[in-house]
Amino acid sequence: MKTWLAQHGRCFGTTFVKLARTPLGSVFNIIVIGIALSLPVGLYVVIDNLQAASGQLSAEPQISAYMALDASRAETAQIENRLKQSPRVQRFRLVPRDQALQELKQSSGLADVIDSLPQNPLPDAFVISAKNNTPQALEALRDEIAQWPRVVHAQLDAAWARRLDATLRFGRLVVLILGGLLALALVAVTFNTIRLQVLTQRDEVEVIKLIGATDAFIRRPFLYYGALQGAAGGIVAWLIVSGGIWVVNHNLGELSHVYASLFQLKQLTPGDAGALLLLPLALGWFGAWLSVGRHLSLIEP
Amino acid sequence: MWTEVFPAFFLDPRSSLLNPMISLSHVFKRYPGGRQALNDIGFTIETGELAFITGHSGAGKSTLLKLLVGIERPTSGSIIVNGQNVGTLQARAVPFLRRKFGLIFQDHKLLFDRSAFGNVALPLEISGYGAKDGARRVRAALDKVGLLKYEKAMPITLSGGEQQRLCIARAIVHRPAILLADEPTGNLDADYATEIGELFRSFNQVGVTVIVATHDQALLTQLKPRVIALRNGALAEAA
Structure with a gap:
C-alpha cells in the first residue's frame, strides 16, 4: 500500500513536470478544452437564470x-x-x-x-x-x-409564459447536445495528445517494458496526464464562465437601473464548480485510457 | 562491497545449486513466414554458471535470448527459467519474469531524458522501491561500474564504454539472479571490452548466473566460459 502510494505520488509529480516542460503545447491544449467546455456551461447559466426570472414573472396563469x-x-x-x-x-x-x-x-x-x-x-x-x-x-x-x-x-395570459417555458426547455436540450458533443471532443483531443506522447516516447516505453514494467505502470503517467489536462481545462472553463458572468453583471447594472428591475446573473455554485472540475478530469482519464490501451499494444520490444 | 549488492540471490530459496537456473529441451522456433530460427535446442545452465552463446549472425543467438525473457514464444518445446515455464507464461506474468534478469544490450537502450542516476533507478522504480533505500542501491551499482562520479551526468555526455557500463549498472541494481548480455562488447574498443569482461567475472564470482551472447573471441579467451555454439539455428557443440 505504501509503495503503491509512493509510486502514484511520484508519477503525479513527474506528470506535472511533463506538463510544465512543454508549456506552450500544454497551455494551448488546455485552452482549447476550456473554451470548448465553457460554451455549454455558459449557455446553461443563461438558461438557468432566465428560468428563474420567468418564474418570478408569472407565478400563476390568469x-x-x-x-x-x-x-x-x-x-x-x-x-x-x-x-x-x-x-x-x-x-x-x-x-x-x-x-x-x-x-x-x-x-x-x-x-x-x-x-x-x-x-x-x-x-x-x-x-x-x-x-x-x-x-x-x-x-x-x-x-x-x-x-x-x-x-x-x-x-x-399564461400563453406567453408557456411559450417561454417551452423555449427554455428546448434551450436545455441544446445545452445537453452541445455538452455531449464537446465532451466527445474533449475525449478526442486527449486521445490524440496521448497518442502523440506514446509515439514520441516509444523508445522509453520499449525499454521499461523490457526491464519488467507492468502495463499498469506504463499506462499510469499517460492516464495522469489526460486527467490532469482535463481538470486544467475545467478550471479554465470555470474562469471563462465566472469572468463572463462578472462582466455581464457589471454591465447589466446600468441596464437594470434603466428598467428599474434587478436582473443579475447568478454565479456558479460550488457544486457546479466541482462538477466542472471532476467531469473533464474523468473524461480526460477516459480519453487517455482509450488511447494508451490502443497504442501501447502496438509497441512490443 | 560486492557481496552487499547481491545477497538477494543467496536468500532466494528457489535458486538452489541443485536446480538448474535455465533448462531448455526440444525448443523449436519458426517465425511467421516460415523461417526456422531455432531447431531442436536443448541445454541446461546451472545456477552460478558463466556461459557464452556463440555463433555467426543469423545463427539464432538473438532469438534464443528473446525466448528466455518472453519477448518471443517458442513454437514448441519447453523453456524453464528458475522453475517457471516461460513458454506457457501468461502475458501479465511476463514483467515479473523479466525482473529476474538483468539485461545488457549492445545499443545500451538508455533513456536520454534523465541522468545516469535516473537510468539506474528505473528498475527499482518499476518494482516499487522506496526512494531512500533505492538511492543507496543505485549508488552501490554506479560505484561497482566506476561511474559514481557521473551520477548526475546525462547519458549523452558519456563515452561509449561508459554508456555500456551504465547499462550494466542498470542491469544489476535490482540484484537479478541472471545477467543476460547481448553482444555487450560489440561497439567497444579492446580496452573497454576487457573492463566489461572483468565486471562479468566479478558478478559470476558472487554467484550470479551470467549468460553472454557474443562472437567476441577476445572475451572468450579472457573469461574461458562454457560455450554453447549455435550454427544455423541448431546446436553445433555443447561444451
Whole structure:
C-alpha cells in the first residue's frame, strides 16, 4: 500500500513536470478544452437564470375577460355575480374602465395623447385566477367565460409564459447536445495528445517494458496526464464562465437601473464548480485510457 | 562491497545449486513466414554458471535470448527459467519474469531524458522501491561500474564504454539472479571490452548466473566460459 502510494505520488509529480516542460503545447491544449467546455456551461447559466426570472414573472396563469365597450354597469355587475358563484374561480379582480385609463395614463407617459381622446377606449375588465391551473381546465374556463353575455373577449395570459417555458426547455436540450458533443471532443483531443506522447516516447516505453514494467505502470503517467489536462481545462472553463458572468453583471447594472428591475446573473455554485472540475478530469482519464490501451499494444520490444 | 549488492540471490530459496537456473529441451522456433530460427535446442545452465552463446549472425543467438525473457514464444518445446515455464507464461506474468534478469544490450537502450542516476533507478522504480533505500542501491551499482562520479551526468555526455557500463549498472541494481548480455562488447574498443569482461567475472564470482551472447573471441579467451555454439539455428557443440 505504501509503495503503491509512493509510486502514484511520484508519477503525479513527474506528470506535472511533463506538463510544465512543454508549456506552450500544454497551455494551448488546455485552452482549447476550456473554451470548448465553457460554451455549454455558459449557455446553461443563461438558461438557468432566465428560468428563474420567468418564474418570478408569472407565478400563476390568469384569464383576462373584457366587456363590450358599451356594456352598462348593471351588465358588468351581472358578470361579477356569475364569477362569484362559479366553483371554478379562485378569485377575481374587476378593473373598471376609468381606473384602467388612469393607470395607463400614469404608467405609459402618454397622458397628453390619452387626454386628447374623445372617449375612453378601454372596456371594463376582469382578471381571474382559476382554482385548477392545468392548461385544459384553464382553456375550458376561458371558453366558458367568453360565451357569457356582453363578454367580448377572454384570453389566457399564461400563453406567453408557456411559450417561454417551452423555449427554455428546448434551450436545455441544446445545452445537453452541445455538452455531449464537446465532451466527445474533449475525449478526442486527449486521445490524440496521448497518442502523440506514446509515439514520441516509444523508445522509453520499449525499454521499461523490457526491464519488467507492468502495463499498469506504463499506462499510469499517460492516464495522469489526460486527467490532469482535463481538470486544467475545467478550471479554465470555470474562469471563462465566472469572468463572463462578472462582466455581464457589471454591465447589466446600468441596464437594470434603466428598467428599474434587478436582473443579475447568478454565479456558479460550488457544486457546479466541482462538477466542472471532476467531469473533464474523468473524461480526460477516459480519453487517455482509450488511447494508451490502443497504442501501447502496438509497441512490443 | 560486492557481496552487499547481491545477497538477494543467496536468500532466494528457489535458486538452489541443485536446480538448474535455465533448462531448455526440444525448443523449436519458426517465425511467421516460415523461417526456422531455432531447431531442436536443448541445454541446461546451472545456477552460478558463466556461459557464452556463440555463433555467426543469423545463427539464432538473438532469438534464443528473446525466448528466455518472453519477448518471443517458442513454437514448441519447453523453456524453464528458475522453475517457471516461460513458454506457457501468461502475458501479465511476463514483467515479473523479466525482473529476474538483468539485461545488457549492445545499443545500451538508455533513456536520454534523465541522468545516469535516473537510468539506474528505473528498475527499482518499476518494482516499487522506496526512494531512500533505492538511492543507496543505485549508488552501490554506479560505484561497482566506476561511474559514481557521473551520477548526475546525462547519458549523452558519456563515452561509449561508459554508456555500456551504465547499462550494466542498470542491469544489476535490482540484484537479478541472471545477467543476460547481448553482444555487450560489440561497439567497444579492446580496452573497454576487457573492463566489461572483468565486471562479468566479478558478478559470476558472487554467484550470479551470467549468460553472454557474443562472437567476441577476445572475451572468450579472457573469461574461458562454457560455450554453447549455435550454427544455423541448431546446436553445433555443447561444451
